[in-house]
Amino acid sequence: MINNYVGKLIVYTGSMFSGKTTQLLETLRRFQIAGYSTMLFKPSIDTRYSISEVVNHPKNYRFSAVSIEYIEDIERYAENVQVIGIDEFQFIKSIFGPLKTINKLLLRDKTIIIAGLDIDFQGRPFESMKEVLPVADYVYKLHAICVNCGQDAWISHRITDEGERIVIGAEEKYQPLCRRCFYRVTQGK
Numbered sequence: 001m002i003n004n005y006v007g008k009l010i011v012y013t014g015s016m017f018s019g020k021t022t023q024l025l026e027t028l029r030r031f032q033i034a035g036y037s038t039m040l041f042k043p044s045i046d047t048r049y050s051i052s053e054v055v056n057h058p059k060n061y062r063f064s065a066v067s068i069e070y071i072e073d074i075e076r077y078a079e080n081v082q083v084i085g086i087d088e089f090q091f092i093k094s095i096f097g098p099l100k101t102i103n104k105l106l107l108r109d110k111t112i113i114i115a116g117l118d119i120d121f122q123g124r125p126f127e128s129m130k131e132v133l134p135v136a137d138y139v140y141k142l143h144a145i146c147v148n149c150g151q152d153a154w155i156s157h158r159i160t161d162e163g164e165r166i167v168i169g170a171e172e173k174y175q176p177l178c179r180r181c182f183y184r185v186t187q188g189k
């Protein structure tokens, strides 16, 4: 097979439960079927469901993954890899800014598929996602279903009283809500 799909940046974003991880794993699987070598990375703080795998919420997709703290770590692992997946991109730290490494890898003809939250539980954009979204070749904004009204969800509403920005969890801590339901629930509007 001729592997001529190279050097593209693909981003899946949206709230929790919108299908970002499922799409990322399905896209990686398709590249594997097409004969490309792949490697998946995730932030080391994300220990939800599995330490050595990325697993989607319904647990019907799983994929072996390497835990990293910094985006710069990828260069060490991915020298001979054609397609790189990165889950929970919003939590991957960087020394020189995420674009430096991303651009370097793209210029080495590696295709990169990112899945990450666009905004946090208060609606503030995640900085690293703000950097990659405008420079991506393909951006897919996905939507969960608002658990209150069934519209497209916009935000991952935290239902515990934890105030820190990073709190790892799933449905026991977060609910996808549309904008209207979020403001009604949080500000009584």
Ligand SMILES: Nc1ncnc2c1ncn2[C@@H]1O[C@H](COP(=O)(O)OP(=O)(O)O)[C@@H](O)[C@H]1O
Binding pocket: 014, 015, 016, 017, 018, 019, 020, 021, 022, 023, 055, 056, 057, 058, 143, 144, 145, 146, 147, 176
């Ligand atoms: N409110 C919801 N809206 C849509 N999907 C939901 C919802 N709650 C649970 N799910 C499940 O979550 C899946 C998406 O999981 P996943 O791909 O891990 O999402 P993400 O990575 O965006 O959090 C859906 O296919 C569905 O089975």
Ligand SMILES: Cc1cn([C@H]2C[C@H](O)[C@@H](COP(=O)(O)O)O2)c(=O)[nH]c1=O
Binding pocket: 015, 016, 017, 020, 021, 048, 088, 116, 117, 119, 120, 121, 122, 156, 165, 166, 167, 168, 169, 170, 174
């Ligand atoms: C909104 C929000 C989420 N998180 C955490 C919760 C989960 O562990 C991940 C998101 O996972 P998913 O695959 O997108 O469902 O992020 C957080 O720490 N802070 C937040 O504001």
Ligand SMILES: [Zn+2]
Binding pocket: 146, 147, 148, 149, 150, 151, 177, 178, 179, 180, 181, 182
């Ligand atoms: Zn709603």
